[in-house]
Amino acid sequence: MTTFVDRVELHVAAGNGGHGCASVHREKFKPLGGPDGGNGGRGGDVILVVDQAVTTLLEYHHSPHRKATNGQPGAGDNRSGKDGQDLVLTVPDGTVVLDRDGNVLADLVGQGTTFVAGQGGRGGLGNAALSSARRKAPGFALLGEPGEARDIVLELKTVADVALVGYPSAGKSSLISVLSAAKPKIADYPFTTLVPNLGVVTAGSTVYTIADVPGLIPGASEGRGLGLEFLRHVERCSVLVHILDTATLESDRDPVSDLDIIEEELKQYGGLEDRPRIVVLNKIDIPDAQDLAEMIRPDLEERGYQVYEASAVARTGLKELSFALADIVAKARAAKPKEESTRIVLRPKAVDDAGFTVTYDEAEDVYRVRGEKPERWVRQTDFNNDEAVGYLADRLNRLGVEDALMKAGARSGDGVAIGSEENAVVFDWEPTMMAGAEMLGRRGEDHRLEAPRPAAQRRRDREAERDDAQREFDDFNPF
Known part of the structure; x- marks a missing residue:
């Protein structure tokens, strides 16, 4: 049964407004009470929050569809x-959020770091x-706006100071078990470790984390073995430690060639060239x-590596190794720039930014209007209500959409689409949308608020309407 998952595709949907x-x-006694509809x-x-108590993405592997609750409608x-209630999803420290195209949306490092994966829709005004x-x-x-729905990919990159790399069965898990309190699975066959193991080491006044990367073999950067699945877990480390098996029983292997092969895989993966290296001759x-070990050590030192000899079974060379790693980690931490206080970056809009664009779509033979405000206003409009449609027309006209359409070459009767190709509102445009809107509905008047007229007044109004109709008939009737 799967117990560790470090990459999932998550389908999130925020609540609708x-x-x-x-x-x-x-x-009673107040027939003209006025409008009292609520918003x-x-x-x-949908919010992602880092929780250091969470170590895997297993929960989202089994339940990849998550939706926040909708807002309730207003009332009289x-x-x-x-x-609607926010949906908070906890993720491990070191989770990277990507879109389906692989673009990084957020890098979540540090307890309590948050990212809004799906924005809830605005509630409609009453x-x-x-x-x-x-x-x-x-x-x-x-109308309330629909909530944001999208597919995202979560990738876990272990936040560790030291990463142990090497061939399967080189003794990485054994070293972690004696350097820290971690208890990984250890056996005498390849690919014993199927998930990254993480341990905490204390060396003097320095406390650091150490992790091993399972399954590195030739071709790991191209997907062979388990390396491609777990190489991402070394990206955040401060130092790489090559664990070389000096007691291998395979005739076609030796520690130096193992080192060269693993280095080539790390080079192919990329992004790790600047990390300091340490070589541990194990067993x-x-x-x-x-x-x-005594034979190959001079050759490795000539290449510039710090070389240490160790044995997890005999527990020799561990103290020197742990303090050497602590020294490198401490220097790496000191070299990092200090975290600055939160800054607010102001990006004012350009003076000539109208907030929307008008382009001609030759394929669809329409003028397409794109912009946050026009598209939001369309989503908020009840097209079954003439007065609401007229209100939308007034808003678009005040924004300058009509003038922009005329400058773009639109003429009476041309098609205009507001929104993307997949979800657009299309209509035949008539210049002077303000006048057209008035024909759809007289905004600001509601027959429900009209005071009842006396019977005599209603009779006089009907007689006046008949007289007007008769005069129009006489004017146009030549006989």
Whole structure:
């Protein structure tokens, strides 16, 4: 059964915003109470949070679909809908968030680090919030926006100071077991270690973490063995330690060629050229291994490596090795720049930034309007309500969309699409959208708020309408 997962594809969906409410206040003796529709609640976000108690992505391997709750719709009597609850997903320290194309969205390092993977939709405004001096009685409300939904990839890169690399069965797990309190699986056959092991080592006043990378063999950077799955776990380390087996029973292997092969795989993987290296000649408790270690040590030192001899079984050479690693880790930590306080970066918009663009799409034969505001306004519009459509037309006109369409060459009757190709609202454009909007619905007037007229007045109005109709007929009738 799988117990360790360091890469998963996660499908997240934030909550939708609640719809606004179009309501009129009703109370005895107050027929003109006015609009009192409340706003819709905000949809819940999907948030990734680093928790150092979490060490694997196994939970998301079994349940890759996660969704936050929706916001509640508004109600009459100025009651706003309840906000949706945020969905908080805990991830291990060192998790990298990528999109499906492999672009890095976030690198989550440090307890409590957060990333909003899915933004909840805004709640729609009720007609009470939409009322103004010019629009005293809106007969419509705005719809809630849909929450953000996308597919992301989570990759775990172990946060360790020291990484042990080497052939299978070179003794990496044995060294971790004696240098720290970790208890990895140890056996006398290749690929015993199927997941990275992590241990904590104390050497003097320095405390550092040490991890081994399982399954490095020739071709690991191209996917052979287990190396490609776990090479990412050495990317954050401060020092690489080559564990060379001086007691191997394979006739076609020797410690120096093992070192060259592993170095070539690390080079092919890339990004590790600047890490200091240490070589450990392991298993020197075996007589022939001790002789081989003494033979190859001068050659390795000539290459510039720090060389140490050790035995996990006899527990020799471990103290010197642990303090040497602690010294390198301490120097690497001191060389890192100090973390600065949080800075707020202000990026003001350009003076000529209209907030939208208008382009001609020859394939679809439409003028396409793209921009955050126009697309959001379209999503918030109830197209079954003429007054809401007219309100949208007014907003687009005030933003300057009509002028931009005319400058782009649009003419009466041309198709205009607002939004992306997959989800756009398309309509036949008529210049002077303000006038066209008035024909769709008279914004600011609501027949539900009209005071009842006396019977005599209603009779006089009907007679006046008949007289007007008769005069129009007489004017156009030549006989």
